[in-house]
Amino acid sequence: MKRILATLALGAAGLFGMAAAHAQEPIRIGVIQTLSGPAAVLGQQARDGLQLAVRQLGGRMGGREVQVIVVDDELKPDVAVQRVQALLDRDRVDFVVGPIFSNILQAIHAPVVNSQRAFLISANAGPSSFAGRGCHENFFVTSYQNDQVHEVLGAYAQRRAMKKVFLLTPNYQAGRDAMAGFKRHFRGEIADEVYVPLNHLDFAAELARIGSSGSDGLFTFMPGGMGVNLVRQYGQAGLTQRVPFLSAFTVDESTLPAQQDAAIGMIAGMTWAPNMDNPQNKKFVADYEAAFGSVPGSYAMQAYDAAMLIDSAVRATNGNLSDRAAVRTALRKADFTSLRGRFRFANNHYPIQDFYTVRAAKRADGKFQTEIVERIFENYTDVYAAQCPMRW
Numbered sequence: 001m002k003r004i005l006a007t008l009a010l011g012a013a014g015l016f017g018m019a020a021a022h023a024q025e026p027i028r029i030g031v032i033q034t035l036s037g038p039a040a041v042l043g044q045q046a047r048d049g050l051q052l053a054v055r056q057l058g059g060r061m062g063g064r065e066v067q068v069i070v071v072d073d074e075l076k077p078d079v080a081v082q083r084v085q086a087l088l089d090r091d092r093v094d095f096v097v098g099p100i101f102s103n104i105l106q107a108i109h110a111p112v113v114n115s116q117r118a119f120l121i122s123a124n125a126g127p128s129s130f131a132g133r134g135c136h137e138n139f140f141v142t143s144y145q146n147d148q149v150h151e152v153l154g155a156y157a158q159r160r161a162m163k164k165v166f167l168l169t170p171n172y173q174a175g176r177d178a179m180a181g182f183k184r185h186f187r188g189e190i191a192d193e194v195y196v197p198l199n200h201l202d203f204a205a206e207l208a209r210i211g212s213s214g215s216d217g218l219f220t221f222m223p224g225g226m227g228v229n230l231v232r233q234y235g236q237a238g239l240t241q242r243v244p245f246l247s248a249f250t251v252d253e254s255t256l257p258a259q260q261d262a263a264i265g266m267i268a269g270m271t272w273a274p275n276m277d278n279p280q281n282k283k284f285v286a287d288y289e290a291a292f293g294s295v296p297g298s299y300a301m302q303a304y305d306a307a308m309l310i311d312s313a314v315r316a317t318n319g320n321l322s323d324r325a326a327v328r329t330a331l332r333k334a335d336f337t338s339l340r341g342r343f344r345f346a347n348n349h350y351p352i353q354d355f356y357t358v359r360a361a362k363r364a365d366g367k368f369q370t371e372i373v374e375r376i377f378e379n380y381t382d383v384y385a386a387q388c389p390m391r392w
Contacts, residue, residue: 026067027314027321029054029307030087030118032080032098032108035072038199038225041254042100042299043072046123048292049300050097053307056287061311062319073099075198077107084108088115094321096120097306100223100299102127102146102173103198113138119331121310123303126350127173128180132387135348140331142306143298144271145350145382146174149248150181152269152355152376153219157186157246162216164189166243168206169221171195178221178248184383191215201229207237215243223249228258235262251360253297256368263360263368271351272301272340273358273370281339295369301339308336332392346381348388354378 031050033043047070054066069091073080080099087093088111096112096119099105105125112120113136120138126145130136157165167182167190169175179193191213194206210218218239222230227250234240244267245251251259251266253274274285274295284304288296309331316330317323334345338353346352355377358370 026065028093030093030096031070034075045299046303049303050307053304062314064319080104123306132384135388140349143302146177147181149269150178153246154182154186165217166191166215167193170198217244219246227255231259253295266360273372275371312336346385348385
């Protein structure tokens with residue numbers, strides 16, 4: 001009997017030791033973003049926003065140390081798959097956060113959500129392909145469904161009684177979602193729908209077509225360096241005053257430092273702006289500017305919220321990530337205070353939130369930012385959620 005009790009005691013001690021050792025392992029967050037090329041500024045904002053959140057949490061979640069591993073997808077789907085596979089197999093990450101572009105998300109989605117360990121949290125890309133029938137229990141989005149931000153501009157153009165609008169986007173999933181989103185609420189005439197290659201930088205031909213189209217407005221989605229060039233060339237072509245410029249992810253905090261006065265007054269759609277009036281956002285903007293010397297954009301905000309979402313799940317499960325069902329339930333609850341205010345998940349794990357028009361402005365200190373103009377949609381769920389079979 002003594003021998004049996006001793007054996008049981010040793011077994012219990014071993015299990016306790018294993019649990020203690022597990023508790024001391026760091027939580028590993030893999031961050032995959034575009035960090036090179038013309039779009040690098042977008043990925044840098046997302047990386048910095050997440051790392052700021054981890055820093056403010058003291059480098060710990062649920063009592064466990066946090067290790068952030070950052071990789072560059074180079075805006076190449078094949079590279080992204082290799083890098084994310086290394087995050088899963090070599091680094092054994094618990095969460096993958098990213099990316100900026102929808103074609104990258106489409107490439108890495110299956111490897112991550114079908115893994116036995118990691119959850120995928122998109123802090124920017126929100127393609128329609130994963131919002132409806134393609135939704136997955138291990139995939140969450142802290143930004144929006146791609147169409148929605150563009151829907152804001154379609155509704156705005158309709159409210160302003162624009163009769164004819166020219167549409168211009170890059171030729172990939174997010175560009176196609178942009179077109180669909182704008183047309184969902186705009187009832188006027190579409191002058192033309194033009195797709196350009198990703199990383200297209202010379203818009204002379206497109207601007208000539210816009211100028212001769214007789215349009216009441218231009219709707220465009222041109223992120224990163226594409227947006228910088230388009231806004232500059234738009235002004236040089238004398239179109240700024242002739243054809244109102246409506247955009248998403250074209251005139252924002254990632255592009256305004258380069259666009260500057262050429263973008264002032266241009267209207268965009270978003271869920272948030274740096275001047276959003278709530279205490280958590282004021283602190284975030286001040287801390288981000290102090291840490292990085294620039295005004296944060298939506299990319300930084302959404303990645304910051306992604307980190308806080310992860311923290312809420314880790315806290316809810318007392319740091320035990322081995323129970324994936326419990327972690328998933330905690331993620332669905334989204335028990336954190338978003339920088340944008342109201343935030344909760346629909347059944348497809350895309351957010352239900354408010355959407356606004358924002359305007360590019362120059363601050364008293366000479367820096368540029370977008371600012372809230374008016375709320376267009378309140379507590380808005382994307383149209384694809386009804387097609388998602390998940391119910392909880």
